[in-house]
Amino acid sequence: MIYAVVNTKGGVGKTTTAVHLATMLSRNGKVLLIDGDPQASAASWAAWRRDNQTYTPSPTTTCLTGKAILNEGKALALNFDHTVVDVGGRDASGLRSALLLANKAIIPIGASNLDAAAMADMLEILELAKDYNPNLDVRVLLSRVDPRTKDTKEMLEFLTEQNIAVLKSYVCERVAFRRAIGEGATVFEFGKDSAAIKDIESFFVEVEK
Template structure:
């Protein structure tokens, strides 16, 4: 399965989700490669920091911030169980290539009235990709979410009426994600990040269930 985290709005947590999903899948005995398709190279920086900390490699991280991604990602996928793409913000050619490479597109959105508007161009690119890839599955994922806040509830209700639909799993606004990233770690490797670890595990469960079910549109 090739999973791409995409949204033209920056700062929605694509890299954090991509890294922790890759780590969770690897922790289940799966072979995973993460493609850093963001010219900023945040996932590559995380991998380098992890190496400096002397931590074992859980999954491969490669930089492919180019518009040939739709040809190169499937080649990489032949040797692993899953490829996770950390997509670029606001680079249409790269975004199109990632969309054509993916089996599943995840669009992170934060509890904000502005994020829906920011995703409009992303959704237009998704519709364009489905002309060539009608089987392409996509979902919103609500990230950095205070589950009990009115804004989070209203954002979830708004996205519930959208195509693509919203994943049932939400990811909370938790310090653990930033603390782990700064030291090249995953939340599952922190002793005091039980809630964040549970959320990532539930997130992976839901995505694997989508894969098993064939990802109903």
């Protein structure tokens, strides 16, 4: 299975989602994590993880940008049970390539008006991708959620109007995610915040179905 974690909007949790997904998939198979962002955040995470030496399991990580995500990614993915692509929002051809390569697209999104406004862009790109990759399964993941506000409920209403599938599980804003990523870890290994672990595990169970 090839997963693309995408959103044209920055800072929504794409890299956090991609590295957690790739690591959780690595429990049961060989996993390739493609860092498709020229800023190479996932590759930095992987380098910190290698330095630590105790965090396990780990996906194999490589950096590809633009059309290489599709061309080289397709060939590389044949050697792995699962591939996860972390796509940079600013690399338009990389984003399109990832959506052509993938079986499943996961769109992390925050719950704010700015996120909703940015979604128009994303919906247009998805529409185009589906012309060439009609079986692409697209799911929105509500990310960095603050459960004390009504923003999430409003966002859900907006997404329902847009006819886009939303995962039932969501990931709250928790400091454990930020700290874990900065250590080359996942929330399973660093901080061990049980609420953060529950968030990401529920996401995994639902997305892997």
